[in-house]
Amino acid sequence: MTTNLTTVPAGRQAGGHHTHGRRIVAALAITTTIGYGSLYYAYAVLLRPIAATLGVSATAVTGALTASVLAGALMAIPVGRWLDHHGGRALMTVGSITATVLLIAWSQVQTVWQLFAVMIGIGVTGAMVLYEPAFAVIVTWFTPERRAPALLAVTIVAGFASTIFMPLTGFLDAHLGWRSTLLVMAAIYGVVTVPLHALTIRKPPARPGALPVPPGRLNNRQRASVARAAMRDTRFWILAGTFTAHGAATSTMTVHILGYLASRGHPATFAASIAGLLGVLSVTGRLVLTVARRRLAVTTIVAAVFATQAVAVLAMPALAGTPIGAIITVTGFGLGFGIASLATPALLADRYGTAAYATIAGRLTAPITTAKAAAPLVAATVLAHDGYNVLLGVVACACFLAAGGMMIKRGSGTHTGGRQVGQPV
Structure with missing residues (x-):
């Protein structure tokens, strides 16, 4: 009798766990693709139009991207610590909301220093929403045998971010200009990623027969x-x-x-x-x-x-x-x-x-x-x-x-x- 009472809920938990795990993988595949496409790859396409509008060199505009990447590097350690303590849901949701606001702000910059400030902010939010937090969510959710396919699924889809978003950005820029292009990117990013992060990401439940002390229970x-x-x-x-x-x-x-x-x-x-x-x-x-x-x-x-x-x-x-x-x-x-x-x-x-x-x-x-x-x-x-x-x-x-x-x-x-x-x- 005791065996039945413990086994059935475990089976139900495992089934629900795997089902929601697939939802998490699908959500993160979509959000990382849109994230890299709009927060990173679009920059290469819009670099020269932005430089021409602001009246600065392409080198100066490239420097803003370098500052963005360095800001993301500095954020990697505190973000990692947060993820271990609190999980990814709140962090990725706040990050996606902030990134949406920054894309709008990027479309309105008037000087190269404003561009630097916005791109540093995008670098910080990128550390909150791109591969590193997505991988952390997957690693803690899946067992070792399921982890590799889950990681592969996300990276395969996100690997096409440049293939999708660089032509899309070029098309929008040609027809709308770079400022309106960024507003479109902000709308796409906000409408898709914010609800996916908020509604899908959660901490994994304790799995029967997993670690002697599940990661979520460590202090x-x-x-x-x-x-x-x-x-x-x-x-x-x-x-x-x-x-x-x-x-x-x-x-x-x-x-x-x-x-x-x-x-x-x-x-x-x-x-x-x-x-x-x-x-x-x-x-x-x-x-x-x-x-x-x-x-x-x-x-x-x-x-x-x-x-x-x-x-x-x-x-x-x-x-x-x-x-x-x-x-x-x-x-x-x-x-x-x-x-x-x-x-x-x-x-x-x-x-x-x-x-x-x-x-x-x-x-x-x-x-x-x-x-x-x-x-x-x-x-x-x-x-x-x-x-x-x-x-x-x-x-x-x-x-x-x-x-x-x-x-x-x-x-x-x-x-x-x-x-x-x-x-x-």
């Missing part, structure tokens, strides 16, 4: 202990260095690939089309990781992809002068373009569990995002003094360094909560 001191233990784990800092090097490499190539292809004599339209493959290839890389991890370790797969990127970059001086060679080398690099965003939550959850996942992820995200913001500016200096071949060599070295870092296996004697940091949960 703040216990979570802080888990996070501190992870910070004492050598492998965390190896992982941070690995993804920082890779983030710098991908950010550099994203910004400078068009200029490089043009320098090799390719027409601007061809160069733009080839560069546009990066968004689609990021989805391909994530699919490769998800399928291959059934037979190989995540670290092995990611290291192989990073090494492939390095080889592709090194081959560019010899091959990228022809259309076929350009397609081959950009494809080789593009396979790793989005793989880090899917590998990171898998590695962190496997090594450190889910109790303090968002706090640990925030501390990892901060240096990576900072590197992504600073690398294109440093690369421009290298480019001005030494040319593209030297720059490509630096990018290839960063990818090889990331591949080597991914393969380092280092044990840790640090313990937390009765288990070794790094043991799978």
Whole structure:
């Protein structure tokens, strides 16, 4: 009799848990796609129209985007701590409301300093509504066997954000102007994301037979202990260095690939089309990781992809002068373009569990995002003094360094909560 009383509610809870989990995945796939499309990718399309209207250089307007990315990096740690303590519902709802207001404010800027202020605000809200909080919600909601497909679903859909929103932004700008375009973006973002975050996101219920102490029942001191233990784990800092090097490499190539292809004599339209493959290839890389991890370790797969990127970059001086060679080398690099965003939550959850996942992820995200913001500016200096071949060599070295870092296996004697940091949960 006792068995029946405990088993039936557990089954009902599990069924409801899985059903709502699918709703969460669908909601986050939609909100992150619209978020990246309107808060990030639209900027590249509107950069020059904004510069012309404000009467400033494109470099100055680009600086506002850099400030936005850096603001998001600074917010990663406090946002992660909040997510572990309170969950994602309130944070993502407030973030989406604030982002909607900031999109409206962006449409009304009259000076470059107002643009900087708005973009810094967008960087802060981006840290509250984009991949990092979405991943934190998914990691704590799903069991390990269901986590990978859930993360893949969100990243596959959001991987098409640039494919959807860059043409849409260009179309709206051509017909409405950039200010009205941003008002349309604000309406789309607010109407869709605010209710999805408010009505869908919630903390997971305790699952029968899950962790001995479910993450939601740990107090703040216990979570802080888990996070501190992870910070004492050598492998965390190896992982941070690995993804920082890779983030710098991908950010550099994203910004400078068009200029490089043009320098090799390719027409601007061809160069733009080839560069546009990066968004689609990021989805391909994530699919490769998800399928291959059934037979190989995540670290092995990611290291192989990073090494492939390095080889592709090194081959560019010899091959990228022809259309076929350009397609081959950009494809080789593009396979790793989005793989880090899917590998990171898998590695962190496997090594450190889910109790303090968002706090640990925030501390990892901060240096990576900072590197992504600073690398294109440093690369421009290298480019001005030494040319593209030297720059490509630096990018290839960063990818090889990331591949080597991914393969380092280092044990840790640090313990937390009765288990070794790094043991799978």
